[in-house]
Amino acid sequence: MGNNEKIIILLNARYAGERFSVGNLKLLRAGRYGNAHVYRYRDARHDLVVKDFSHCPWWFRWTLGRFYVQRECLMLTMLEGVPGVAGNCRKLGPYMVSYDFIEGETLTDRMKRNATLPASFFVQWYELTKTMHKRGVVHLDTRNLSNVLCSPEGQPCVIDFQSALRLRFWPGFIRRIMVNTDVSAVCKGWLRLCSKPPPPELIVFYERFTRWRKFWIFKGYPLRKLKANWKNRQSRAQSELNDRAKLALRTESNAGANASSPASAAKSACGPL
Known part of the structure; x- marks a missing residue:
């Protein structure tokens, strides 16, 4: 059989x-x-x-x-x-x-064909992330943009929860780290797939998070790390430099600008790590 x-x-x-x-x-x-x-x-x-x-x-x-x-x-x-x-x-x-089954295209595939998404998509993704956290679930792997879909209607969808965790049993500071990991994924996708910059508060949050993240030891699957992650260090470093360059340019362009409506939606995500 x-x-x-x-x-x-x-x-x-x-x-x-x-x-x-x-x-x-x-x-x-x-x-x-x-x-x-x-x-x-x-x-x-x-x-x-x-x-x-x-x-x-x-x-x-x-x-x-x-x-x-x-x-x-x-x-x-x-x-x-x-x-x-x-x-x-x-x-x-x-x-x-x-x-x-959820119909949609992964954000990774959209990046490969240089397609963009409106800022409203990322506000909706942030709201979806908040809803997941209110239900007591943290995904932890949405920074892998293959786990986020854009539906035919243009709505964000999250898949692959096998590495997700419940929030309730962890100490407060660990919960904040895990929640911020999910929120940082929204900003990562925003920077790479949207022509409009994230709100200033989210940019500050993401800069702080990326500085801290290099000390986090639980990145990716252990089996992958045992295989060939060392070969990808140069490309990951280049990606980080590109993100920082985008942040610097967009922060400069946003100087003196009024906070937009997406800013109020994401403001609560920018608390201390």
């Missing part, structure tokens, strides 16, 4: 009374080593994402594979009903999870 057939059996078992067909299942991305295979199931009634860790090495599958599935199910359940976050999350097995 192939893996596609196993997925269909689990879908039929989890969605009582529904009939799923293997012909409607498509592999979107083949995960390597510790990454999930990502499938899309689409028919007249359903449009789902299925993430499957069952192909991973046994030791990864039994440990982190189980953890990632459990974590994503918990986070999406806590965020059920939030616009811009996938709903209808169901655990299909110890190594497999499904939830509603």
